[in-house]
Amino acid sequence: EAAVTQSPRSKVAVTGGKVTLSCHQTNNHDYMYWYRQDTGHGLRLIHYSYVADSTEKGDIPDGYKASRPSQENFSLILELASLSQTAVYFCASTSGVRDTQYFGPGTRLLVL
């Protein structure tokens, strides 16, 4: 079964601090995505990647960086966390845009 894991599952960060969210998939998928979920906004795409060592900007990339060091791993980095970045973050992987996206369990981030 397709598997996507995220760490940490929850985090409390201070404003201005650095936060790194990690995602690992064992699906042998080329495509990986980072979304954030906010009430009333569904899922919004932050960054994505379709090959190791390359990332693409999604629809809301400002304030976020991404890193794809290997096919299995995809990280989301908040260099200077802000209150507005409090949200639930989901990672997903897929073999192609017309195929099922498999989501991780989510990371609940609270920035104080």
Added chain:
Amino acid sequence: GQQVKQSSPSLTVQEGGILILNCDYENDMFDYFAWYKKYPDNSPTLLISVRSNVDKREDGRFTVFLNKSGKHFSLHITASQPEDTAVYLCAAGENQGGSAKLIFGEGTKLTVSS
């Protein structure tokens, strides 16, 4: 602007009833359309999807209808059950060269009352 839009933030239906969830999109290059289901404190899972070369796809109680000229697709659920209570997210996507993006709507919170 919102490329994929769900018109109803919430819906309530009686158990056993039929319901329709709607989704509109702007980009006429989208060629893949999907509905994801999300329970509270869980991750989204694919419910049903369709490619642009068909107008309809059925899977048990769930049917997706695609109206390309109207840039609209919908999810029909028959014989609704309490376990259908969840947030339903529509999504649309296209392949652009080597990249692949899926754009999600805001979600519709469905409540099935028994």
